[in-house]
Amino acid sequence: MVTAADPGETRTSVWLAARPATPARRRSEAPSGLDRERITAATVRLLDSEGLARFSMRRLAAGLGVTAMSLYWYVDTKHDLLELALDSALGELRMPAGPTGPTGPAGPPGSGEAGWPGRLRTMARGYRGVLADHPWVGPLTAAYPNIGPHARAFDIALQRLLDATGLADAARTGAHLAVSQFLHGCGGPVRRAPEGDFCLALDVLIAGIEAKAATA
Incomplete structure (x- = not known):
């Protein structure tokens, strides 16, 4: 099984490592028809x-x-490439658009759900779908820092969604932790719960956030 690094090995995330420009005299030696995007997709x-x-x-x-x-013309290590693939898969998620307040517009056409609870349901189901389509995403999410552009976009969308709950300070932090742990746990590929159980657990999570917000 691939892990984030070999025992005792220290590495820098591909998103933090600066890549030096290829010397002009060597650019012509690079294999033709390859680039990071094509390699990541493969x-x-x-x-x-x-x-x-x-x-x-x-x-x-x-x-x-x-x-x-x-391949090493475009990535330094296999771990760098796995980080790129992880963020590429997360790019398949549809981020909630527009206002996320309790009276905000409905989610995607046909969802029949409005406000932050409906948007959280849409986001959670979408994340679960990515994990189902790409079973390797779950283990890599645990092994690598999720700081790529798509991972950051997901977290920003989640933060904005939580803004609409009205929670603040420790309650807001707790809600963010609860949602994150739910997505990486109940929505993960290990011993996946049936769809009905997943939706019920999600409803319980949302009800808990709503109850906490009502007493804030």
């Missing part, structure tokens, strides 16, 4: 088809028709 496909345990740079390179060493 990584997502390989993880979907083979799983996290079977992922390797050699398998990825074979699928792209290049040598494994060619």
